[in-house]
Amino acid sequence: MNPQFDARIRAALKDENLHVALQISTDRLREKKAEAVAKIDFEAWRERGREIRAHVIAHLDFYLGQLAHQVRERKGHVHFCSDANAAVQVIREIVHMHQGKKVIKSKSMVTEELHLNQELMRDGIEVVETDLGEYIIQLAGETPSHIIAPAIHKKREQIADLFSEVANQPIASDTPSLNAFAHKILREKFIQADIGITGCNFAIAETGTICLFTNEGNGRMVTTLPPVHIAVMGMERILPSLEDLEVFMNLLPRSGTGQKLTSYVSLITGPADVQELDGAHDFHLVILDNHRSRSLGDPDFQDVLHCIRCGACLNVCPVYRQIGGHAYQSVYSGPIGAVLTPLLRDDPEAADLPYASSLCGACYESCPVKIPLHDMLVKLRARNVARGHTSSLERVAFRTYQHVFTRAINYRLAVRSLRTVQKWFLKNDEFPSSMPGLSAWTKTRSLQGMSPLTFRERFAQGLTIDQITAQLSNSQKGD
């Protein structure tokens, strides 16, 4: 594992505030999800969700073509962008064409991939995140630490400090005061804005409709008040027909926040009609590949494109629950991030993420579209080995392991010699934490010494449990 990742994990593990915040929030989300899914025959809905997503991804060329056609039929503009730079360029041009100065955004993970805010702000454009959690982390100059609860790591006192700085006067840290302040300041931003940018939870190919699931109402504000709406979507975010939406109205909110349905589901089809007095009158859909297509046609990883970004796998992951989202240093964290990031971003830093997992399979269990994330994590590790990304020490270790465990004579020889050698190192039957050559394991875990008698030896002697125990204690005294 590279030293920076290691250092981020260590820092996260030492952060008391983060621990408390993560535990409270992930537990709460997990409990609410359990309650919400118990109210329907969730397994049947989950299987249908998987089928629909698998069908779309296997026929993505058709559905993307249909979607683009339908959006244009409705006088919307469609932009296909192969990577982040292309998408930023397109969005920048739209903003300039409308002489946009003030941009408001509703929560969108895909625009995090583009570093869109920084890019637009560099042009002197004001960009304001309007989801409360996103607004908080924008003020703090941070990135989201959870797919659906971006400010999960922030304590209310920290939020009050951030707001007080904006207000230039103290803002109390109780929820109603913080809420009221955000309402007031963001309401002005909504009214003044000239461009609205949203993500896209689902796009319906058959009708050219963009679906946004939100709770605060900012997604509605962003698509209703400014004259221009730019929706940015990962290219995989499609459903074939409007009827399919009911399946995901059941899967996404229940899995994400444990709600039966989010407060708002907005279906936007093209720009507002000419006679309408509100709603954006210019609509742009930006469709982004950004290396997603690498996983298409790959039998090991194509299913990762089924993801609906609910965040359920984060809440159940024993690693995410300890280290939080920032340690991953990737737009997507948790199990889905550990799989998706190395697939989207082919760099050594990303290649380390699949090791941030215990392979327990809780992510798969919680996934509303049954993505086998735990299998993918193993396959990504195997890919690292095949590509020679692993350390020479690890390669030697596994070659030795193979050598020892594939021939009985080698195994017996190794056991005998190890038993002789270990006497020089053992303290209280354990290898010490600073054991040379083993310290990567022993500094955080205890490694027991080998038993003085192997199973084969005991079996040959026909000893009872009591006799073995007696022998063991004698041998210890002998040392």
Next chain:
Amino acid sequence: MNANDEATFLSNIAQRLGRNEPLQVAPKRAYRGSEGLQHSLLPSEITESNQILQKQLQGIPLSIKEQNQLADVFCKSLVEIGGHAKIITKDQVTIALQDIFLMHRPTSVLAWKDPLLDKLGIQKITQNYSLKFDVWSDSSNIDKESIAKAELGITSADYAVAETGSLVLIGSQTHGRSVSLLPATHVAFVPLSRLHLRAASVLSELRTNRMPSSVNWITGPSRTSDIEMDSTIGVHGPAHVYVFLMLDEKDDQL
């Protein structure tokens, strides 16, 4: 620029999926949407709700009894998530609105231009209470600043969904999207006949017509849990949602 070309984008996807060129014909599907999926866990309820669902998918009107059943489910669902719901007749509209005026003390009201609201006499009731009253389609009076000041929004709804307690609002020239969004309190009057059990039949009905530019599903008040997972209402959208399910005049006589 070539890399951004739509044809290149789509043919890359087709090639990755093992095709020479992008698929042009709609692929066959085993299922469409939620076809055959049950909602309720109680077997007795499944039979009954299945009958209602099937009727609604085929566009067959429900019996008065079935409508009332849905109305009860709707009220329960909406109250569960912090909204208010009541089944009333036309005669009770004045009192219902006055209660809300007393409770929230708005100074200005913004309403859809809508035949049902006209018939219920919303404008008169509001003005009798000496509140400023704006109707959405009077475009000359309406600008962002002034609609942003309205404290109470009155709409109808094109559909309501019982199982989730949702309102479904289609935006148009007379049915502004902002009316149900900007004011802190949202009041909706919905004829009982527009109630559906599940989203399924609403979606299939929407699909048969030209898709409206905006369809907003509203399920209870605006909420957030972004501050230490502490759930709170009204961060951007309305904090208070009142839904009055209207018994038809012909139903009143029953």
